Amino acid sequence: MEHFGFEYVKSVPFFMFYSVGSTNRVAKEFLKWGVNPPFCVLAAAQTEGRGRLERKWESPPYGGVYLSHVCSAEFERVQIATLAAAVAVKEVILHFEPNVNLTIRYPNDVLVNNKKISGILAELVGNSIIIGVGLNLHLNAFSEDLLREATALDELGEPPDRYSIVRVLFEQLDKNLRQLASGGGDRIIEEVERSGAVGCMVKVVEMDGKEVHGVAERI
Ligand code: BT5
Numbered sequence: 001m002e003h004f005g006f007e008y009v010k011s012v013p014f015f016m017f018y019s020v021g022s023t024n025r026v027a028k029e030f031l032k033w034g035v036n037p038p039f040c041v042l043a044a045a046q047t048e049g050r051g052r053l054e055r056k057w058e059s060p061p062y063g064g065v066y067l068s069h070v071c072s073a074e075f076e077r078v079q080i081a082t083l084a085a086a087v088a089v090k091e092v093i094l095h096f097e098p099n100v101n102l103t104i105r106y107p108n109d110v111l112v113n114n115k116k117i118s119g120i121l122a123e124l125v126g127n128s129i130i131i132g133v134g135l136n137l138h139l140n141a142f143s144e145d146l147l148r149e150a151t152a153l154d155e156l157g158e159p160p161d162r163y164s165i166v167r168v169l170f171e172q173l174d175k176n177l178r179q180l181a182s183g184g185g186d187r188i189i190e191e192v193e194r195s196g197a198v199g200c201m202v203k204v205v206e207m208d209g210k211e212v213h214g215v216a217e218r219i
Pocket of ligand 1: 021022023024025046048049050051052053055056057058059065066067068108109116117118119120121132133134135136146149150151
């Protein structure tokens with residue numbers, strides 16, 4: 001872990017690194033060491049960034065924002081925390097680029113012009129939840145292979161500085177998670193439904209590989 005820094009954003013401690021394996025994994029270590037949530041782990045690069053099912057999350061230096069937000073999981077509907085984070089990412093992008101064609105692909109992807117700009121990995125650890133968010137900033141940092149399916153904020157115009165993005169992302173995440181914890185889950189679900197997650201053809205792949213095709217009607 002290189003270049004450790006520390007700061008409070010709205011009274012929540014931020015542990016900041018230049019490079020880590022995975023911010024979610026560092027967050028897990030911090031929980032093990034007894035750090036009490038809420039706290040955030042932020043890195044400018046990850047060498048082993050992860051998606052769901054151990055898929056890889058490309059995280060080159062300064063290519064994007066890699067943030068893990070850790071808070072208490074002791075609320076009903078914690079299972080839709082991923083959606084609250086997807087809505088937060090949507091709000092961040094629209095805050096800086098109000099006119100983009102943005103969709104949320106259920107359950108954890110945010111797309112701009114049908115290309116993935118952000119992914120979310122939420123993990124429950126005891127009574128806490130770690131919500132990892134990757135948001136691409138500079139497309140030329142990514143591999144050739146990824147360019148076909150991914151996009152970044154700098155494709156939409158001059159991206160704001162990284163610190164402003166982190167600040168707004170944290171504020172939106174914090175707001176949505178608090179809302180969810182106090183019974184505001186319906187707003188989150190409606191927002192996801194409004195963001196293109198329903199009314200489209202979907203393919204559901206079950207754990208045994210069986211595929212189901214159809215039109216998504218509701219979350
Ligand atoms: C995700 O998984 O989309 C969740 C990604 C979560 C990343 C954050 S970064 C901070 C925290 N620390 C971590 O280690 N992880 C979290 P999934 O739905 O499984 O999508 C993975 C797929 O997205 C890959 O198989 C690629 O096809 C694609 N992909 C990989 N890197 C990408 C990137 N930077 N931008 C867009 N797509 C990417």
